[in-house]
Amino acid sequence: MTSNWFVNMAYFVVAVVFILGLKAMASPVSARRGIVWAGFAMVGATVVTFFTPGLHNVGLMVLAIVLGGGVAWYSGKIVKMTDMPQMVAIYNGMGGGAAAGIAAIELVRGVPHDGVTSTLLALGAIIGAVAFSGSCVAFAKLQGLMTKAIRLRAQNNVNFFLTLATFGVGLTVAYADAPGGFEIFLFFALALALGVVLVMPIGGADMPVVISLLNAFTGLAVGFKGFVIGNPALIVAGIVVGASGMLLTQLMAKAMNRPIRNIIFTPLTGAAAEGG
Amino acid sequence: MDGFTALYIFMLAAFTGYEVISRVPVILHTPLMSGSNFVHGVVLIGAMVALGHADPEDPVQLAIGFVAVFLGAANAAGGYIVTERMLGMFKAGGRKQGGAQ
Numbered sequence: 001m002t003s004n005w006f007v008n009m010a011y012f013v014v015a016v017v018f019i020l021g022l023k024a025m026a027s028p029v030s031a032r033r034g035i036v037w038a039g040f041a042m043v044g045a046t047v048v049t050f051f052t053p054g055l056h057n058v059g060l061m062v063l064a065i066v067l068g069g070g071v072a073w074y075s076g077k078i079v080k081m082t083d084m085p086q087m088v089a090i091y092n093g094m095g096g097g098a099a100a101g102i103a104a105i106e107l108v109r110g111v112p113h114d115g116v117t118s119t120l121l122a123l124g125a126i127i128g129a130v131a132f133s134g135s136c137v138a139f140a141k142l143q144g145l146m147t148k149a150i151r152l153r154a155q156n157n158v159n160f161f162l163t164l165a166t167f168g169v170g171l172t173v174a175y176a177d178a179p180g181g182f183e184i185f186l187f188f189a190l191a192l193a194l195g196v197v198l199v200m201p202i203g204g205a206d207m208p209v210v211i212s213l214l215n216a217f218t219g220l221a222v223g224f225k226g227f228v229i230g231n232p233a234l235i236v237a238g239i240v241v242g243a244s245g246m247l248l249t250q251l252m253a254k255a256m257n258r259p260i261r262n263i264i265f266t267p268l269t270g271a272a273a274e275g276g
Numbered sequence: 277m278d279g280f281t282a283l284y285i286f287m288l289a290a291f292t293g294y295e296v297i298s299r300v301p302v303i304l305h306t307p308l309m310s311g312s313n314f315v316h317g318v319v320l321i322g323a324m325v326a327l328g329h330a331d332p333e334d335p336v337q338l339a340i341g342f343v344a345v346f347l348g349a350a351n352a353a354g355g356y357i358v359t360e361r362m363l364g365m366f367k368a369g370g371r372k373q374g375g376a377q
Contacts, residue, residue, distance in 0.1 A: 011321075014318070018315050018318070019292060022293075022297065022308075022311060022312060023296045025304070025307065025359075025363075026297045026299070026300040026308060027300075027304075028301065028303065028304060031307060032360075032363045034311065035311055035314065035356065035359045035360050036360075038356075039314075039356050039360070042314070042317060042320075042352050042356065045318060045320075046321060046324070046352075049321045049324045049325065052324075052325060054328075055324075055325075055328035056328055056329070056330065056332050057327050057328060057332055057338065057341065058328070060327065060338060060341070060345075061327050061345055063342075064327070064345035064346040064349060065320070065345060065346075066349075067346055068345065068346035068347060068349030068350040069349040069353035070353075071350060072349070072350035072352075072353040073353040073354065075354065076353070076356075076358045077357055077361075079358075081365060084306075084310070084361075084362060085306070087354065088306075088309060088310045088313050088358060091317075091351050091354035091355045091358065092313045092316075092355075094347040094348070094351040095313070095316050095317055095319050095347070095351035095355075097343070097344070097347040098320065098344045098345070098347040098348035098351060099322070100344075101323060101326070101341070101343055101344025101347065102322050102323055104340045104344075105326045105327070105330055105337055106326070108337055109329075109330070109331065181336075208309075212305075212309045215309055215312060218313075218316050218319075219312065219316045221319075222316045222318065222322070223289070229322055231322060231325065232285060233318060233321065234318060234319065234321065234322045235286065235289065236285065236289045236292075237316060237318040238318070238319070239290055240289050240290075240292050240296065240315070241313075241315050241316045242293065243290040243292070243293030243294045244296055244308075244312055245312055247293070247294050247297060248297060248300070248305060248308060251302075251305060255302050255305065
């Protein structure tokens with residue numbers, strides 16, 4: 001019990017420091033200080049989590065942290081300054097993937113949840129998976145691995161029906177008492193495909209705005225996962241990033257003199273114009 | 277957690293996020309995006325808890341959990357180093373070159 005109180009108190013402090021860090025990052029004078037504070041908070045949060053009561057698989061956990069952290073740290077260190085935006089995209093996608101992974105574990109374990117939690121579980125899984133695959137496409141485009149904006153025929157309808165199918169399967173799986181392995185697999189396959197299909201038609205010049213939007217999405221997904229696993233630090237950090245990310249996306253679109261709707265839906269109106 | 281408490285936390289956090297960056301200069305847009313990307317790397321602790329509660333006998337759960345922790349750690353570490361480099365460059369550029377660049 002004592003250790004639980006200690007862990008929760010530490011998470012509270014971490015959440016406060018994250019908000020202060022973001023606040024500091026919003027001003028040129030204190031921006032550098034902001035990221036360093038947030039960095040200490042993150043290390044603190046990670047260390048403290050090991051003291052959560054009843055934790056298994058600690059060895060595997062340490063291995064995953066060392067590998068994931070090491071690979072990302074090294075790649076972030078050596079990358080050229082001009083290639084930064086795609087690195088932000090890929091790290092963001094990884095966060096989304098982690099959020100989707102948490103949802104996948106919850107589904108495979110088949111822990112019963114109440115209605116609201118099940119809905120948030122499905123939503124977080126969809127948003128996280130979309131952010132993951134969407135960010136991978138954004139990375140591929142900026143890295144020059146994928147040079148053409150690929151537009152499907154009837155992109156509009158594909159987007160619509162894929163979204164519908166993803167949400168349908170997702171909610172069915174989340175509300176099921178013991179979802180089968182195939183349904184869970186199908187759900188994540190659909191959600192990942194949705195991310196690819198949504199980002200694929202968007203041109204490279206608009207990518208920073210799209211990455212910012214996906215970043216906000218990941219924030220929301222993380223916040224929803226916070227509700228599902230009952231961790232307020234995740235809720236606060238996730239939702240704060242979700243809200244500030246949405247605002248930031250609008251500001252970036254405005255700075256480019258392009259309404260956000262045009263960026264995300266231009267391919268659709270373009271396709272419609274061709275058709276009509 | 278009580279549903280309404282969660283709803284209130286959600287609402288307050290959303291306003292906080294909005295307020296925190298409402299007056300940000302254009303030059304900080306990209307670093308701030310990167311910074312908030314780092315902050316949602318806190319998903320790492322969620323992934324750790326999920327892996328920690330996974331059934332040690334079930335390889336599927338362990339594999340998903342391992343991937344989730346790996347991705348979460350990469351999000352946090354990569355987000356930090358990229359943001360730190362961006363902000364570091366911008367400060368050094370302003371000071372040393374005296375606006376020459």
